[in-house]
Amino acid sequence: MxxxxxxxxxxxxxxxxxxxxxxxxxxxxxxxxxxxxxxxxxxxxxxxxxxxxxxxxxxxxxxxxxxxxxxxxxxxxxxxxxxxxxxxxxxxxxxxxxxxxxxxxxxxxxxxxxxxxxxxxxxxxQSALLNQLHDLRENVLEPNGLTLSGFARRELDTIRLIADGFRTDEIASKLSCSEGTVKNVLRGAMQRLGLANRTHAVAYAIQSGALV
Missing domain, CATH: 3.40.50.2300 (Response regulator)
Incomplete structure (x- = not known):
């Protein structure tokens, strides 16, 4: 060891x-x-x-x-x-x-x-940390469409559907947007967080606690 x-x-x-x-x-x-x-x-x-x-x-x-x-x-x-x-x-x-x-x-x-x-x-x-995280989420992240994991809300919705096995066209239908928008949302998240592919994005979301 x-x-x-x-x-x-x-x-x-x-x-x-x-x-x-x-x-x-x-x-x-x-x-x-x-x-x-x-x-x-x-x-x-x-x-x-x-x-x-x-x-x-x-x-x-x-x-x-x-x-x-x-x-x-x-x-x-x-x-x-x-x-x-x-x-x-x-x-x-x-x-x-x-x-x-x-x-x-x-x-x-x-x-x-x-x-x-x-x-x-x-x-x-521990209590102080939980309170500060709550304030951060409520006053800073959520008003800007972000989450504690670093994903924007729409990015997280997209990755959750990928994790559930849906194709790009099915995700677009569920989120009421075009397939191009789905790809752009995913590409933006992957570039910002240094993620290699969709599988990596799902794994990162799970590890960060964004997907449970």
């Missing part, structure tokens, strides 16, 4: 040493030096207070290597503003752990989970 490569960022050297000690209990984790940051699978960010500035630094780090997915981030902190929860997720944060409850077992679970798409958030931050 390939080890999980972890980069630790902490302005306090004592805090960093503590995290290193916690992670060394796990054989599957390899702790990187600063010079190896480009190869990290997971970034552990540990600061007394984490806000928009620190999160933006995570976002910039993840975007630093073109065409390579950036590392997911686990945050350990004493203070985190719940208003930044959605921004944290957008920056690649998969888990936020209160420092006072950060045991070796909990941290290892968060790091391993980050590589598998799992998340850990305190209950209060």
């Amino acid at each position: 390939q080890p999980i490569r972890v980069l630790i960022q902490a302005s306090d050297p004592v805090k960093r040493a503590g995290i290193v000690s916690l992670l060394r209990s796990a054989e599957q984790i390899d702790i990187l030096t600063e010079g190896e940051r480009a190869t990290a699978d997971v970034l552990v960010l540990a600061e007394h207070s984490v806000g928009a500035a620190q999160l933006d630094g995570v976002r910039r780090m993840r975007a630093g290597v073109p065409d390579v997915p950036g590392p997911r981030c686990v945050v350990i902190t004493d203070r985190f503003d719940k208003q930044d929860t959605l921004f944290a997720v957008q920056c690649g944060v998969s888990s936020i752990l209160p420092a006072e409850h950060c045991t070796a077992a909990r941290l290892v679970v968060a790091v391993v989970g980050a590589t598998k798409g799992h998340s850990m958030f305190p209950r209060g931050l």
